Amino acid sequence: MATEAAGLAVGAISLASLFTTCIDCLDYITLARNYGRDLEISLTQMSLLNQRLSIWGEIVKAQNEGFELPALREQWPQIGSTVGNALISIKEAFYDASGLEERYGLKAVPGGTNTAAKIHESKALNQIMDTFHIIQRRRQKETSVVKKTWWAVHDKKKFDDLLRTISFNIDNLEKISENLNILEKQKKKLALVMDEIDDEDSLKLLVEAEEADKNTASASSGHSFMNTIIGERARVIMGNAGTSGASHEFRDTKITGAHVHMGNMSGAVAKSFWNASTPEAK
Template sequence: MAEAAGLALGAIGLAGLFSSCLECLNLLETGKGYSRDLSLLCVKYKVEKTRLLIWGESAGIFQDQESYNNSLDKVWIKSVVEEILQQLKLLLNDGSVLKSNYGLQKITGANEQGLEVDRPRGLDDSFESRFQKLSLSLAQTQKRAGTVDKVRWAVKDKRKFTELVDHVRQLVDGLIEITPDLQPRQREKVQEDISVLKDPEDLRLIQEACSASHPDWSEAASDAAETHSISAERRILIAQWLERSESFASNLMSSQLPPIETGDVRQNSTQISSGQLFAARQTQLVPPQRSRWVYLDQHGNQIGPWSGIEMHSLYTDGVFDPRSLLKKVEEDNYENLTQFMLRIGKTVEPFLEPQTGILYPPLVGQFAPSSKES
């Protein structure tokens, strides 16, 4: 019992130190007037800040004891983690070092307007929201590990700031490498974080900034950018289709639709066993270009598999009607299009909505399927 209490106290102490590091990282502002090179550098800094947050969430150090990752209780791992976090806090909490060695300047009333400080957006929005929740969780258990200087900073010297970004990245890399069992969950969280970003410029910056150092981030940003690059013409087609099918959806909501029978439907010999796929592979939140769908044509033949992007193309080309039967490859049962839209709560661009499923490899030579049926 005493040993368990000691572990719990150790976890709480680690959470306090971790929270102090996040707070220090969050004291740097990025400016609207920065050049593109400096903007890319600031994106790299934001990515490292978010990587640290994702590491802490994956470790469960702010959650209850059941969610806490026990690998942190290994003496040698806990010792290295604490040392890395201490180094990170010292690096970011020494004002004279930040100013002289890393090219930062304090934001004061006299220079704040001239710096045109940008407010959080994109990654910043996500970080701020989650950091506030984590801070509240920590406040309910203990005080922070020491005090943090609340002075806010802006970038003055790009060359020196590059060194700070590199040092932060190396320390975050150390945390990730010392806890390899957390990495699958971290990759999943990266997909989740990037998939909800909407700003094309944010996504382009992340893709470019991470191309060499973090290819998983760059690939996720590329996937998200492709998802959100739907033309205005296709959006109009969607609105027209929804208008035509509105009465049918209303009938379904009133339980007027008869049950759908699929027992006699013919399927081709290439169908994949969904039960085997689910048993063999772990599901996660999947962007549309990494999902796989099949549907039944008017003769009951299974068509596909297609990615969510290709299903969206078919959808906007009018291939489907409200009764069209479809499913993801790994699912057992078909449902009609209207049932699918009502189930996920999306009647606009339903196939572009990230959904829980199997993350398939990117398609090579992906092309838009023909809207013509034989």
């Protein structure tokens, strides 16, 4: 009888579980009741990042434990830490409630868990999210026994810091895709999905979000991370947080149970990050 192949893992965490957690985090962000066009554009940016990450996971078969993309499995000893670092950095951005409020301008939706009545996206944004299957995933999760906290965007400037962090790490995943010769496939898949959007207001919103995303991406670029190992109890942010600045190269870094930021950080973000309780204190 053939032995079933083990799924890929990042330390003690399976790739499937880590990827699913990241998607869950991105799915549970909505708009505050009294939102403006700027926040609507920012949440559209988040939806685009969500879709890029979803497509990456689909193409590499991240949730098919033991049956991931053969090229990914073959190169996992060389690229596993890079993939893991990117996903862990996205997950860590949602590490604690106080950090989401202080650093990223999010507030928990009253009541702890959300219902359709508490979601305030516009019709244009709703069509984008529906096309990206975000709304479908939300509905499925609403039936789950384990209820999730939803977060509403209140502060665009702070929320842009979160967009930069996520964009930076998805860019790193797509660099891996380029090495695996699947990046063009991902881009074509994204283009096909976006072609399904035919509402004029939704298309205008997408154009504005893509333009804003270029500015977000440029502010988060410049650093390179090679052979970084992150322990299970470490809390790490990789990339710029709240500011831009000189680029840096990080090589052969091993992080255990500590708070570490690798990149440029603003004073406001630093105060929140370094004052937060350590994982050991949780």
